[in-house]
Amino acid sequence: MRRVPVTGVAARWKPWHWALHDVVPQQPQHGDVPHQLYDNDDGQCWIFPGHTVELFRDDAEGYYLNATSGAPGWFVMWRMHDGADGGEPMPRPEAVSVSYHDAGRWLDAQETVEQVAAPPDVIEWMSAFANAHYTPEPKRRQRPQSFQPLTDRFGNPARVSTEEKRRGGGGGG
Numbered sequence: 001m002r003r004v005p006v007t008g009v010a011a012r013w014k015p016w017h018w019a020l021h022d023v024v025p026q027q028p029q030h031g032d033v034p035h036q037l038y039d040n041d042d043g044q045c046w047i048f049p050g051h052t053v054e055l056f057r058d059d060a061e062g063y064y065l066n067a068t069s070g071a072p073g074w075f076v077m078w079r080m081h082d083g084a085d086g087g088e089p090m091p092r093p094e095a096v097s098v099s100y101h102d103a104g105r106w107l108d109a110q111e112t113v114e115q116v117a118a119p120p121d122v123i124e125w126m127s128a129f130a131n132a133h134y135t136p137e138p139k140r141r142q143r144p145q146s147f148q149p150l151t152d153r154f155g156n157p158a159r160v161s162t163e164e165k166r167r168g169g170g171g172g173g
Contacts, residue, residue, distance in 0.1 A: 001078065001091045003044040018091040020114035021045060023074040034092070051096040055126070060134035062099030067127040073115045074122075075103035098126050 002021035006014050030049040037045040053074075055063060066072050078093045094111075097103065098118065106113045118126070150158040 001046050001048065001093065003046075005043055016043065018078075018080070020076050020078070020093075020116055022116055023076060023096060023118075026050070034090075046090075048093045051093060053096050053098060055098070055129045057133045059099050059101055060130050060132075062101035063126045064130035064134045065100040066098055067123060067130055069100075071115075071117060072098075072123045072126070073117045074098060075100075075106070075113055075115050077103075077106040077111045077113050079112065098122070 002019055003016050004019055005011070005016050024047075026049055030047055032049060034046055034048045037047055066075075075097050076093050077095045077097075078091050080089045081092050083090050095102070095106070103113050103115070150160060152158045
């Protein structure tokens with residue numbers, strides 16, 4: 001995650017904001033706890049190790065949609081948390097995925113979700129899994145509208161008549 005200075009008019013209210021910088025494979029030098037990589041005039045950069053990305057057969061369509069999109073990538077859902085010892089709030093990635101469905105569910109829940117491009121080896125891994133486990137549902141022929149039963153706005157069967165409308169009896173002449 002990267003803390004980036006805000007420029008322009010918006011800087012009057014908020015001097016910086018947090019954004020997803022990248023997703024990298026876990027390395028031994030990353031350790032097990034979040035730590036700062038740098039802090040300079042361009043902002044701060046933190047690494048949050050320990051996230052696992054697993055692929056599941058029942059979500060193969062989500063991987064297929066990502067792999068065949070114009071920009072396949074990682075989806076990261078993150079939240080702001082209170083800083084240690086009452087310090088500044090810090091972002092914390094909560095989940096990482098390559099599934100469009102996961103990203104959609106997180107966005108529907110109004111979570112903060114960002115995407116960064118995935119490297120070619122991850123795209124190949126995801127594509128191979130999707131191709132092995134995803135079978136598109138066959139398209140069903142839609143019944144022509146003229147053969148659909150007529151219903152009123154409540155779903156009750158509707159009646160169409162060519163007879164002249166009957167007028168109610170009543171007084172007056």
